[in-house]
Amino acid sequence: MSPREDAVQSTMQDVPLLISRILTHGSTIHGSSQVITWTGEGEPHRRSFAEIGARAARLAHALRELGVEEGQPTGTLMWNNAEHVEAYFAIPSMGAVLHTLNLRLPPEQLAWIVNHAADRVVIANGSLLPLLAPLLPHLKSVEHVIVSGPGDRSLLDGASVQVHEYEELIADKPETYDWPELDERLGAAMCYTSGTTGDPKGVVFSHRSVYLHSMQINMTQSMGLTDQDTSLVVVPQFHVNAWGVPHATFMTGVNMLMPDRFLQPGPLAEMIESEKPTHAAAVPTIWQGLLGELKAKPRDVSSLTQVTIGGSACPPSLMTAFDELGMRVCHAWGMTETSPLGTIARPPAHVVGTDEEFAYRLTQGRFPASVEARLTGPGGERLPWDGESAGELEVRGPWIAGAYYGGHGATEALRPADKFSEDGWLKTGDVGTISPDGFLTLTDRAKDVIKSGGEWISSVELENALMSHPDVAEAAVVAVPDEKWGERPLATVVLKEGATADFNTLRAFLADEGRIAKWQLPERWTVIEAVPKTSVGKFDKKVLRRQYAAGDLDITQI
């Protein structure tokens, strides 16, 4: 059906969705809301949204004078603090591209990323100069470093870049800026993902995507905060725009409590007790640490009633422990490529207050209206939302990546076939099920499932079943090549001290009571001393697959 010649045309204004609009709104209508930055000693530093707005305008003038142009990436190597919020708004509002640098990356990766983006200017916290200074000789495009906050400036002595003091640079600039009327589809912010294989890949958010994502974050069934709330933003601003919190808060006047470099459990507990945030966002490990701290030294953390957890699944025990403290954990799922809000686990009305509610809270949650989802099976077929069929999750939407950034000077974006479907959907690399009411449960990474005869076997399910046997300390299951089936599972088992179970017993245990379907039971078994782990403590299955391929494992076939 093509439109009639006399089709009724919309009479709406054509107003772009721009980050400058969020800034202007936040710094006027919510001008008295605050960004509170922890300083580690004495009173935290408080700056109103109105002040942030004026200082963002000053910063934009300063960057303009340094030659920053529209569409040019400008780096930040900073903790969560008021100045980083200023950069968050000034850089995209003036038309440039905010490039947040992940200070946790290995230095050589960080250098690769800065060179790939070709940042000309980097704003850095003084406390991060020990990381930045030795890198500078390797950063080919960087001409200016702007330093903010405490730290030894002498580390930059002799550097071949121009060094500026943030406060001096912006001091005499005008407090307003005539923000340009940009195309809402322009690049606004960029963030590199550090995959376990290959080079890091750049995701470039547009004004439109950031704006829509901010609206979603403020919807009641997402984070849904108001200007009566204060959000403790533990998730770093260099991780997918701090999950969108800084942009979202300027839309609704939510106060932000910023921990700067004080991310240890002690200072976190202290800032919660003294500043009384009502909400916080962070990955599970941070919360594990905080729980331990509170057990060792109880504080009044009763203000904190809502906690958004993402990054990886929250263990049920952690969720229960937080419930007991009066903190309501809300699971969310996403990735750099999804801005990141992909799902959020607000249980549906009919289970609220029932025994079923907890199970819903343990899922990754449901999709907002702007995120379309589908499951793709091993043969490329679409799977139903029946809560049972497991497939790779693919998503589509206005804040979902459709490509990676090609790099400085490149005219083409990158669309690797393992990351994007032919019709443009993002392949998340996550495998799971979706219930009929749209709740996502993730079980595996796609690279960890075993593709056996056109069906998928979940490695995580096999591992959990194995580890529930009393003789098993740890178990990792990986896919290994198989002539007949394509792939089959290899079970690698760490036995508890003095345990005697043999492989036949373990295999029978898996089959017992229908724990695992018969066709999924591993034929290949080996005992290892410990499961190899990555630097963040996850099972490193690459190592096991390599050892198997090299014939380094002693395999029993049953």
Next chain:
Amino acid sequence: MSPREDAVQSTMQDVPLLISRILTHGSTIHGSSQVITWTGEGEPHRRSFAEIGARAARLAHALRELGVEEGQPTGTLMWNNAEHVEAYFAIPSMGAVLHTLNLRLPPEQLAWIVNHAADRVVIANGSLLPLLAPLLPHLKSVEHVIVSGPGDRSLLDGASVQVHEYEELIADKPETYDWPELDERLGAAMCYTSGTTGDPKGVVFSHRSVYLHSMQINMTQSMGLTDQDTSLVVVPQFHVNAWGVPHATFMTGVNMLMPDRFLQPGPLAEMIESEKPTHAAAVPTIWQGLLGELKAKPRDVSSLTQVTIGGSACPPSLMTAFDELGMRVCHAWGMTETSPLGTIARPPAHVVGTDEEFAYRLTQGRFPASVEARLTGPGGERLPWDGESAGELEVRGPWIAGAYYGGHGATEALRPADKFSEDGWLKTGDVGTISPDGFLTLTDRAKDVIKSGGEWISSVELENALMSHPDVAEAAVVAVPDEKWGERPLATVVLKEGATADFNTLRAFLADEGRIAKWQLPERWTVIEAVPKTSVGKFDKKVLRRQYAAGDLDITQI
């Protein structure tokens, strides 16, 4: 600043914001939420969002078979009910334009509007055939009438249009529809405003504007409902898309309670008691009626804790009366041209729980991030947001009209200079102040302010001051031409029986204690028997201005 040649391009997917997306989301992820339609007797009718989705697909197939094309207006003459919700989603999702017909308009205006839009198909409730049937001979473009719900079909006997039964027409159609991937800026829905002067004017909402408005409605500081809520949608679906509620609820699974034609205080009280909605939206007169009903015959209305009032200002006494019933009134301001959400009065955090809070709730509220606002003085100058400078409110944003619809066959949109500024902002015709924290207080319609020597005098302020004198029953103030000042106020006063105050006394009373600034005091006075009123009971100042111009008033100059 123009973009660099090697500007970093966004890598986000280019996914349009479409009403079909809202429908698909609501009918799957919130498939068990309900539209409950009051039937006046026995159990109300309940239909799940999943059923609405399937029936909307059927309706789209049926309309397609009747020849409805992309960009073609399709009329609805319906009360608030499940079938009207189906039309709300089916028509724009298939690419046509939903044209809601205001059944309260005089028949000749309704005919003018149908002809202007050139509706080919009209879906009508059976109960409205007594209104539609006599109109049909005057509706030049209408070829098909689809009738839904109870009502005497014989009224259409002999009509020159094809008549269809809604249920029969959709019965055998497929339950899915391959919704087209439209341009988000296409017309999706249209609504005519009936100004007091001139022909009605068509406002055409786009998919984009409806989508963004729906997100805003669901933001915590707007209506902010969840799937645990049920909203009683009293505001008619033919009034600016029922303030956006039906579209918004499908984004979040809020249940809708639809009164159909049962809008009298009795049935409203009954449906609140039996269906226990948590939220309701309507104009003040509806609430006045409900209050009276509840006084006469108390019911349990305790479920209803949040009430959105718009359309005209809520009198403080009404707000207090509702507070005492446990219903929290939330003021909102908007107009057809603003989709309609322009402002909403959620008090800022620092006044919540204080004496100041009530004053904030009486304002029209504050602007969301997507609505830019400015005040323009009598000389066209921009006025500050100081809570004192009164000017005409002008607004800009992605769900604000920038023109009116030119009509069937017209290629140009209408942009009258009294409605749109040269730079494209909507002139609202409302006069008021904005506080530094962005709260709007409206005082006058622009046509009712007196433009005296480059300054504005508020007629409403003068009227309120006059009516606070014990001898005055009613008073209306209008602008009359003045050689020296351009315009000056004329005070028309209705004295209470037996009252003796003369004009000098009243003028002195106005000046007393600085009630009214000296330069604003009227020189021209007259006593009248009653202030002329419009059909809805508002002061009809047109009549007074006409009587003055004709020399029909006995004026005293002091």
